[in-house]
Amino acid sequence: MRIRRKLLLGLATTLVAAGLVAPTFQPAYAASLVEVTSFGNNPGRMRMHVYVPDNRPAHPATVIAMHGCGGSGPAFYSGSEFASLADRYGFIVIYPTATQQAGFGNCFDTWSDAAKRHDGGSDPVSLVSMVRYAQQQYGADPERVYATGSSSGGMMTNHMLAVYPEVFKAGAAFMGVPYNCFAGAADYPPGSSQCTGGSMNRTPQQWGDAVRQQAYPGYSGPRPRVQVWHGTADTLVPYSLLQESIEQWTNVFGLSQTPTSSDTPQAGWNRRRYADGSGTVQVEAYSIQGAGHSLPSGGMAAAAIAFFGLTSTPSPTTTPSPTVTPTPTTTPSPTLPPTTPPASGACRVTVAVNAWNTGLTANLTITNTGASAVNGWSLVFGLPAGQTITSGWNATYSPTTGQVTARNLAYNAAIPANGSIDIGFQVTHGGNAAKPTSFALNGASCTVA
CATH class of the missing domain: 2.60.40.290 (Immunoglobulin-like)
Known part of the structure; x- marks a missing residue:
């Protein structure tokens, strides 16, 4: 499958194994996007922005929402619906910015050996540091942590669920690839990638073994539930990789490749569900008819949040935001009134x-x-x-x-x-x-x- 800049992982030619750094607390004021300049161990040299809604419970859930290649945390904040959903349902959203480069720019590292191992280093360690910062600074619930992302961020979503199953409760990957799809840094350039070249086809057992044997060997605890999305007309990250992701996660859960149910929640959205013996849907897959590399589009973020189980209205918080001066972002809230077009040169x-x-x-x-x-x-x-x-x-x-x-x-x-x-x-x-x-x-x- 071909990769575009917005789609893939960042290429790290140099990995910096930073020591544990005590975070400098610079919390966000509610209902604004704020950059946290020191959040802990950060070998991926990532940036962190966080959105904390006004109305939230004392121990809110955390959603980490990841951009595609060439993007940024603030851009994904303003270009997606997760912040408005956080206002409605009272969860915290972390918007990381990848900074590793491989000719594509700002892609999440899902290819390096360090990134493929639990506590191995690179971007995954940085992302977990952000989650732990939210738990320490805002009292976020460690039992309700979720990952989502688009393109490169969707790839990292599947990756984090494999490498840190003890941290995440569930994830929703838009236009991603299975964990361990990329062989290494040389497998990323558009037009030459084995992973995204359109012919990637492994058995469910092979995909499942990668998660069990490589990501976190010896892990025997519960696995995060998985939701995957793909457009049928996507030629950048081929639609065929949706099936490979389904095969990976159903095998990890020990489920049949045959869905336990299928339906069309709305026009053009074909959904397959894979439930365990208790009836819990562990894997959910959406095929979006005719869509290219353009997800999530309207309403899809809400479906992801519903899959996470976060669609109940929160009670007002009993823990006020700390009165520490933040470093505010220049990106305002995404809820904006209609206006006239910009003037020339604007x-x-x-x-x-x-x-x-x-x-x-x-x-x-x-x-x-x-x-x-x-x-x-x-x-x-x-x-x-x-x-x-x-x-x-x-x-x-x-x-x-x-x-x-x-x-x-x-x-x-x-x-x-x-x-x-x-x-x-x-x-x-x-x-x-x-x-x-x-x-x-x-x-x-x-x-x-």
Whole structure:
């Protein structure tokens, strides 16, 4: 399967085995996204942002929500529905930012030997440090910790459930791959990956043995429940890998490959459930008809939170937020009023291209540099001659050649003042790997960074 920058794992050429660092407590004020600059052992050199809702119980659940390659924690905060769900149901959301690079940029490490082992190092250790920080600083419940993510973040979700089964209660992976799908750093470049090349096919036993024998040998405790999502038209992370993930987790749980039930919760969502003898659904798989590399879209985050069991309204907290000065993020709350389009020059687009012999992926960061929020957007740009879009994420794209218009999806329609969102696409080309040009947001010309 092909990989795009938003999709994969970060490539760590140097792993820093940092010693345990006592955290400096810089808690978030409720209902704002705040960066924590020191949260403990951080061999992956990651950044941590946390969202703590106003209304929460004394011991709230924790959801760690992970972006795709080329993204960031604040961008995933503003471009997904998890923070608004946290406001409704009273759980904490951690938004990590991967910083390891391998030509793709900001991808979560699911390929290195260190990352594949319990307490081995790299990004998984950093992520667990963030979870433990939330438990120490906010009284978060250690029995209610959940992982979710998109693309590279979806890959890391499956990875963390395998490597740290004692930490996580459940996970929801959007457009991910099974644990141990990538052989190493050389297995990541688009067009050459064995994992994402479209032909990965192992037996359920082989996938299950990887979890049992490699991730955490000797572990005999309970396993986290697993929810996996994939679009049937995804060509970046092939849809076929959904089945490989199902086979891995059903084998780990000792379940049949035949679902115990199947249904269509809403149009285009085909769901298969795999329950154990007590009737508990341990594995749940969603096939989203016609969807490309664009998940989660509207309503999917809510389905993940429901799978976690977090959809009861919390009682008011009895533990007020500590009165310590935070380091606030510049990204405001995602709930924004409708506004007019930005004035000319009030937008900026940053373009990052990763090309190979017959194709490339382009990741675009759209920044609203105006004083007012934008609610509902379209971005027009010019695609270089000979390039054709084959798939995209976080937007719809039409037409696929020439002057293209990218339009928002339901979950990322709002761009706050001074806020950013990330979108991207994959193209085929005959040798012209130039970047797209001439951007206009809602009819206003954008500067290009």
